[in-house]
Amino acid sequence: MTFASIAAFDAALADLAAPDMAAIAAARARQARLTKPAGSLGRLEDIAVFFAGWQGREKPSIERGRAVVYAGNHGVTARGVSAFPAEVTAQMVANFEAGGAAINALAGAAGLELKVVALDLDRPTADFTQAPAMSEAECLAALASGGESVEPGLDLLVVGEMGIGNTTAAAAICARSLGGDGASWVGAGTGVDAAGVARKIDAVDRALSRHADAPMTPFETLRRVGGREIAAMAGAVLRARQLRIPVVLDGFITCAAIAPLAARAPAIVDHCIAGHCSAEQGHAALLARLELDPLLRLDMRLGEGSGAALAAGVIRAALAAHGGMATFAEARVADG
Numbered sequence: 001m002t003f004a005s006i007a008a009f010d011a012a013l014a015d016l017a018a019p020d021m022a023a024i025a026a027a028r029a030r031q032a033r034l035t036k037p038a039g040s041l042g043r044l045e046d047i048a049v050f051f052a053g054w055q056g057r058e059k060p061s062i063e064r065g066r067a068v069v070y071a072g073n074h075g076v077t078a079r080g081v082s083a084f085p086a087e088v089t090a091q092m093v094a095n096f097e098a099g100g101a102a103i104n105a106l107a108g109a110a111g112l113e114l115k116v117v118a119l120d121l122d123r124p125t126a127d128f129t130q131a132p133a134m135s136e137a138e139c140l141a142a143l144a145s146g147g148e149s150v151e152p153g154l155d156l157l158v159v160g161e162m163g164i165g166n167t168t169a170a171a172a173i174c175a176r177s178l179g180g181d182g183a184s185w186v187g188a189g190t191g192v193d194a195a196g197v198a199r200k201i202d203a204v205d206r207a208l209s210r211h212a213d214a215p216m217t218p219f220e221t222l223r224r225v226g227g228r229e230i231a232a233m234a235g236a237v238l239r240a241r242q243l244r245i246p247v248v249l250d251g252f253i254t255c256a257a258i259a260p261l262a263a264r265a266p267a268i269v270d271h272c273i274a275g276h277c278s279a280e281q282g283h284a285a286l287l288a289r290l291e292l293d294p295l296l297r298l299d300m301r302l303g304e305g306s307g308a309a310l311a312a313g314v315i316r317a318a319l320a321a322h323g324g325m326a327t328f329a330e331a332r333v334a335d336g
Contacts, residue, residue: 002147003235006136006219009143012238013218013265019053019244027052030059033327033335043295047273047315048322054246054271055155059323062316065156067107067305068115068149068236069096072142072228073124074165075133076207081168081200083190089164090121096162096304103160103304110312112158117149119228128172129206132214132224139223139231146235150243157240158275158312159257160250160305163229164190170256171282172204172225176216177259178289181205187252187281218260226257233257241271248315250308251278251301255286262290273315275308276300 003009027049032038039045051060071093077086095101096116107114119142125133134142150157163169167189174185182204188197211224222231234257240247249255249272261268269290276296277284287294295311328335 002239003140003143006140009219012242013261013268016241016265016267017244019270020056021053023056023058024049024053026058027322030327031322033329034325035328035331035333036325041321044318044321047318050273051246051315051319054244056244060319061323062111062155062319064154065110065112065158065312066115066154067103067112067158067160067309068117069103069160069162069305070117070119070146070229070232070236071121071162072119072166072230072232073121074163074169074227075124075127076129076168076203077124077165078127079129079199079203080196081192081203082164083192083196084164086124086164089162092162093118093121101304102302102306103309106306106309107158110309111316112309112312115149117145117232119145119232125227128169128225129203129210132211133169133226134223134228134231136223138228139219142228142231143235146232147239150236150239150245152243154245156248156312156315157236157245158248158250158305158308159233159236159254160308161229161233161253161303163227166227166230166253167280168200168203169225169227169230170253171200172207173221173230173256174259174282174286175204175208176211176221176225177263181208185282189280218264221260230257234261237261237268237272241268244271247272248275248308248311249273249292250275250305251303252280252283252286253303254308255283255290259286259290273311275311278307
């Protein structure tokens with residue numbers, strides 16, 4: 001089992017692969033020879049070089065890209081922190097599997113295969129204001145489920161989530177990992193009113209107090225105030241790093257999943273691209289703390305991996321330009 005123990009998880013986080021610097025140099029040299037003014041494609045050039053480093057080749061490509069939606073239920077929803085009831089998680093998973101959700105359409109448009117990983121939806125996590133959200137075994141199982149959804153041969157991984165109540169968990173994770181209180185990180189999520197936001201803030205603050213004496217480790221933060229789908233995303237991102245697969249992150253919850261890892265090992269973000277900056281309060285601040293510059297800003301706040309899937313289309317365009325353009329020599333164009 002991937003991440004079969006806490007020690008295995010910690011060891012993987014302590015031994016992060018680095019990009020291929022020779023491939024980066026080759027990609028940069030190619031960019032300098034393409035029939036365009038240097039730097040004229042802006043960030044598209046940076047994306048191509050980034051992918052070259054992680055794929056270990058001068059001309060990277062996406063032959064097989066995968067979007068994975070991880071789903072889990074949260075005990076904290078009993079505190080009135082969401083505009084929707086917990087059963088919506090399972091209903092939306094059925095919608096994903098039937099092909100009827102936004103992520104189905106957007107993944108298809110981006111040429112990504114779609115996988116759904118539903119994690120014990122009939123068994124919500126504990127209310128983390130009263131107890132750890134998960135036992136050690138439950139958290140390890142969730143991390144392993146995420147890791148096992150990623151295998152060699154993928155050229156790109158898009159991670160997304162579904163879980164009623166998970167913006168509250170994400171806010172608690174950010175506060176515990178990066179500092180601040182509930183008010184620093186809580187937003188409207190799926191659309192709760194002012195009273196709902198106040199309940200979310202209270203839940204986060206209660207959780208921070210309840211677990212204040214617990215070890216400040218990535219694993220303990222994920223298991224105490226996270227959720228199964230959040231831990232699974234952390235496991236998927238870490239496994240992708242082991243396999244040198246570039247990752248596109250989605251919104252606030254997806255980025256929050258790696259906040260505990262980044263607090264311990266900031267380099268965990270080096271193989272990640274922020275697909276977009278969502279409208280959820282806290283996402284922009286979180287991206288700034290992770291030092292990730294989002295590709296898109298479209299006021300999206302759906303989750304599901306939708307913004308990341310949309311960004312994958314931009315990434316494909318960047319790699320197409322990098323690999324498909326002629327060099328000055330090939331086109332017999334003077335390069336000045």
